[in-house]
Amino acid sequence: MLNSISPSLQRPRLRCCDASSCRSAGSGALLKALETARSNAGEAAEPLDIEPVGCLRLCSQGPLVALDRPEGSSLFGGLSAPLAGALVDAGSGTDNNSSLNDHAIDLEQPFFALQHSVVLEGCGQVNPESIDSAIAHGSYEQLRHCLQELSAADVREQIRRSGLRGRGGAGYPTGLKWDTVALQPPGPRFVVCNADEGDPGAFMDRSVMEGDPHRLLEGLAIAAYAVGADRGFIYVRAEYPLAIERLRLALRQARQRNILGNNIFGSQFDLRIDIRVGAGAYVCGEETALMQSIQGRRGSPRPRPPFPAQKGLWGAPTLINNVETLAAVPAILREGGDWYGAIGTDSSRGTKVFALSGAVVNTGLVEVPMGTSLRTVVETMGGGVPNGAGVKAVQTGGPSGGCIPAALLDTPVDYESLRALGSMMGSGGMIVIAESMAMPELARHFMRFNVNESCGKCLPCRAGTVQLEQLLTKFVAGNAQASDLEQLEQLCQMVQTTSLCGLGQAAPNPVLSTLKYFRQEYKTGCEPATAGPQPWA
Amino acid sequence: MTSSPPRKLRFATVWLAGCSGCHMSFLDLDEFLFDLAEKVDVVYSPVGSDAKLYPEAVDVCLVEGAVANEDNLELALLLRQHTAMVISFGDCAISANVPGLRNLWVGTEAVLDRSYLELADQGGQYPHEPGIVPELLPKVRPLHEVIPVDLYLPGCPPSAERIRLAIAPLLVGEKPLMKGSAMLRFG
Amino acid sequence: MGVITLRVNGVELAVPAGSSVLTATRQAGAQVPVLCHLDGLNPIAACRLCLVEIEGSQKLQPACSTEASEGMVVKTDSDQLQHLRRMAVELLFSEGNHVCAFCVASGACELQNVAVAVGMDHSRFPYQYPHRPVDASHHLFSIDHNRCILCSRCVRVCDEIEGAHVWDVANRGGESRIVAGLNQPWGEVESCTSCGKCVDVCPTGAIFHKEDTTAEKHPHAERAQRLRQAREQHQWHHP
Numbered sequence: 001m002l003n004s005i006s007p008s009l010q011r012p013r014l015r016c017c018d019a020s021s022c023r024s025a026g027s028g029a030l031l032k033a034l035e036t037a038r039s040n041a042g043e044a045a046e047p048l049d050i051e052p053v054g055c056l057r058l059c060s061q062g063p064l065v066a067l068d069r070p071e072g073s074s075l076f077g078g079l080s081a082p083l084a085g086a087l088v089d090a091g092s093g094t095d096n097n098s099s100l101n102d103h104a105i106d107l108e109q110p111f112f113a114l115q116h117s118v119v120l121e122g123c124g125q126v127n128p129e130s131i132d133s134a135i136a137h138g139s140y141e142q143l144r145h146c147l148q149e150l151s152a153a154d155v156r157e158q159i160r161r162s163g164l165r166g167r168g169g170a171g172y173p174t175g176l177k178w179d180t181v182a183l184q185p186p187g188p189r190f191v192v193c194n195a196d197e198g199d200p201g202a203f204m205d206r207s208v209m210e211g212d213p214h215r216l217l218e219g220l221a222i223a224a225y226a227v228g229a230d231r232g233f234i235y236v237r238a239e240y241p242l243a244i245e246r247l248r249l250a251l252r253q254a255r256q257r258n259i260l261g262n263n264i265f266g267s268q269f270d271l272r273i274d275i276r277v278g279a280g281a282y283v284c285g286e287e288t289a290l291m292q293s294i295q296g297r298r299g300s301p302r303p304r305p306p307f308p309a310q311k312g313l314w315g316a317p318t319l320i321n322n323v324e325t326l327a328a329v330p331a332i333l334r335e336g337g338d339w340y341g342a343i344g345t346d347s348s349r350g351t352k353v354f355a356l357s358g359a360v361v362n363t364g365l366v367e368v369p370m371g372t373s374l375r376t377v378v379e380t381m382g383g384g385v386p387n388g389a390g391v392k393a394v395q396t397g398g399p400s401g402g403c404i405p406a407a408l409l410d411t412p413v414d415y416e417s418l419r420a421l422g423s424m425m426g427s428g429g430m431i432v433i434a435e436s437m438a439m440p441e442l443a444r445h446f447m448r449f450n451v452n453e454s455c456g457k458c459l460p461c462r463a464g465t466v467q468l469e470q471l472l473t474k475f476v477a478g479n480a481q482a483s484d485l486e487q488l489e490q491l492c493q494m495v496q497t498t499s500l501c502g503l504g505q506a507a508p509n510p511v512l513s514t515l516k517y518f519r520q521e522y523k524t525g526c527e528p529a530t531a532g533p534q535p536w537a
Numbered sequence: 538m539t540s541s542p543p544r545k546l547r548f549a550t551v552w553l554a555g556c557s558g559c560h561m562s563f564l565d566l567d568e569f570l571f572d573l574a575e576k577v578d579v580v581y582s583p584v585g586s587d588a589k590l591y592p593e594a595v596d597v598c599l600v601e602g603a604v605a606n607e608d609n610l611e612l613a614l615l616l617r618q619h620t621a622m623v624i625s626f627g628d629c630a631i632s633a634n635v636p637g638l639r640n641l642w643v644g645t646e647a648v649l650d651r652s653y654l655e656l657a658d659q660g661g662q663y664p665h666e667p668g669i670v671p672e673l674l675p676k677v678r679p680l681h682e683v684i685p686v687d688l689y690l691p692g693c694p695p696s697a698e699r700i701r702l703a704i705a706p707l708l709v710g711e712k713p714l715m716k717g718s719a720m721l722r723f724g
Numbered sequence: 725m726g727v728i729t730l731r732v733n734g735v736e737l738a739v740p741a742g743s744s745v746l747t748a749t750r751q752a753g754a755q756v757p758v759l760c761h762l763d764g765l766n767p768i769a770a771c772r773l774c775l776v777e778i779e780g781s782q783k784l785q786p787a788c789s790t791e792a793s794e795g796m797v798v799k800t801d802s803d804q805l806q807h808l809r810r811m812a813v814e815l816l817f818s819e820g821n822h823v824c825a826f827c828v829a830s831g832a833c834e835l836q837n838v839a840v841a842v843g844m845d846h847s848r849f850p851y852q853y854p855h856r857p858v859d860a861s862h863h864l865f866s867i868d869h870n871r872c873i874l875c876s877r878c879v880r881v882c883d884e885i886e887g888a889h890v891w892d893v894a895n896r897g898g899e900s901r902i903v904a905g906l907n908q909p910w911g912e913v914e915s916c917t918s919c920g921k922c923v924d925v926c927p928t929g930a931i932f933h934k935e936d937t938t939a940e941k942h943p944h945a946e947r948a949q950r951l952r953q954a955r956e957q958h959q960w961h962h963p
Contacts, residue, residue, distance in 0.1 A: 455896050455900075456898065457874075459772055459815055460812065460815070462819070463819040466819070467850075487848060490811070494811045497783075497808065628824065632846065633851065635826070637853070640853040679851075681848075686846075691846075715845055721839070722836060723836055724833075724939075
């Protein structure tokens, strides 16, 4: 999808990545320079379209520009404003690209060739600030179809058939969740999009919001219709200003077109969607804390049950889905649940977007069928560790996940396989760890994150993570005792089994998984045994 | 037939960074002290012996107080080497308690400044008598963070009754059951 | 009102439908420690001391906020639970500045009691010595944050029973603090009615009457429940 021209496109087109990563590499200036170069080129460049688009995937080579011509598409990276003229010339067919040769990126390489875009099919294609562009690429067609031709139960049936599971990390069957909300006793309902993507190393949801916001709105609107809600919220973290800006713009555009509002597409269905911006707390990605925050209260989790599907916002049944989950919905409706269900593995169907980062040649965004092996993602697509150094481990699931050692890279990426290894799918951050990284230090890094992000409500997470970080510091400094290792494991187990919410329960995972696969490094962090504790090391 | 009397336990008490209240409570054992004296040799104790050096082969030692200075540390390490059963005696040994409050100031200098300069009425100065006034350790620690401890006898101070209930089983070679409010309560 | 039957530590018993597991454990004579929970206040399951094992549930469940259900099989005192509870109490002591020696609540302190109940004779975790303030700006009461265990009973009693919502929690993680008003000195918070309910329910010596000194605090944690019963069931007299 990435290297094909959209059928609606007749004219040559330059797609300039205008998402956060490329912006930070200077794509803003490049986009302006492209427009200037086009005006300077005069008539020859007139038929050339220049459009800002969402993420073009290979963030490490940014800023990226894709060029669509009748004979095919090509991609250029590592660009800067002075190259704008050459790009425009290439787009208008007046140049043979010679000065761009060094910047050409092979779209046949595995990083692109092995991608299977479903959630990201519009990301990099549509202009995220233009609803016309989104509509031209099919946005809201499925919402219209649902409202005019399908019952809410029909819609849920398709989602059930697709086998889609929650992409926020836990992997709860989406169809089941929708049914649970829909089948609650009559009364108001809410839908919420969890866009509080807080895991370090995760930027899948950001890319969807920045690159194809209308897809998310459509998914959320279909979900609202399917469960009988007339009110929705998108809870997005404040650290994503561009995503917020584009979502707000998209909402305004959709309201203006009466795609949101009352009697949408002439139906009886009304929907109001509001954006709620977080205030910087990781824990607000936890659904019960998130709801508190939406209601204007302190974002701290509460015990479940009752689950949000039973008692959520203002006590009403509430559907909470993550961005990627909702963004998969329009394609599922378009192609059918069975089509989606045929992708991936038996238990984990469909595709998953991963944010590939860390010690890897190709960093960026990949969408692959569930069940693709870690090795394929990290080595074949990612190109392995720079300068040929070895992969030591892959960290998935952020501060709640774990490290999978290089020896297990052939593990297929699906919910169950990752959990069996002591890690988790998480939201999709995938951080490659090079051999030079000391694992106790890595574990401490994530523990510090948990210390800082614990909401402080329940004791094990509030006080236990602090003690865990201090214990880990002993191993990092090499002055731990053998008894510290025992205490570390006991405390990990305690925090895991007794914390109130997922944040605390998963906080020990980076320690436990590195202990499981790299125990020797913890032993090296212990001083030789002596008669008694050494107090003042 | 005569058998040799059972060997008397070699018994010690040590006073580290504490207020001596635990030792006062120990003296409150009153007449039990006579029983104790029959069954143990008090080989080292600020309230029961004139020995200046911690002896070898001690069976039981009650340690009052936290580990706050270099003398405390030296004595703690020494007594552990020569003692079969080390008992953290009172809240200061167990948790650093009141002496530990100086840990709210980070580092010895901050503590000395606060105590001897800021709070001095006039002519404040650091206590400095090398070899006589021991240097403070950077942090006050409970005993078990410095040496392995075999039994914990909490209280500030532990009541004489609690001390008696803890010691009596030791005299017949048993470990006391430290359970319930009579034996465990802090403060 | 319906009745459900369940089994706690092997004891078969019946409780009114809607009862919490905690109520059932008490009826069964089991001693499940609690700190954040207080009868009369809404449960928040924050201290995690009342976690119990429920057959068929992979996770431990807080007895205070879990509803008892028909046929439930509950275990409150397994080796695992005892081990976890002791560790929890050690963490509580290590994260604050709890010095029983000169605390107003010594002898009547629920934290002290819980330490005895779980057999905590020392903490294996080093004490943290956090810097926490004392607010003595109120004319009748003081709050010493060094002794606070963040159970939030004060927050709830003021919100749910007094209806003044003077207290709330600020910051997060180990930095969490109970704050008065909009993080003001307590004495300056005009919504405070000086009713003293927060003093009554505070399980430690954190909130106390100014005139009380060491071991002189006499809390009345039962008042929350009595007020609620008075209000909701018009039971004004207690034996």
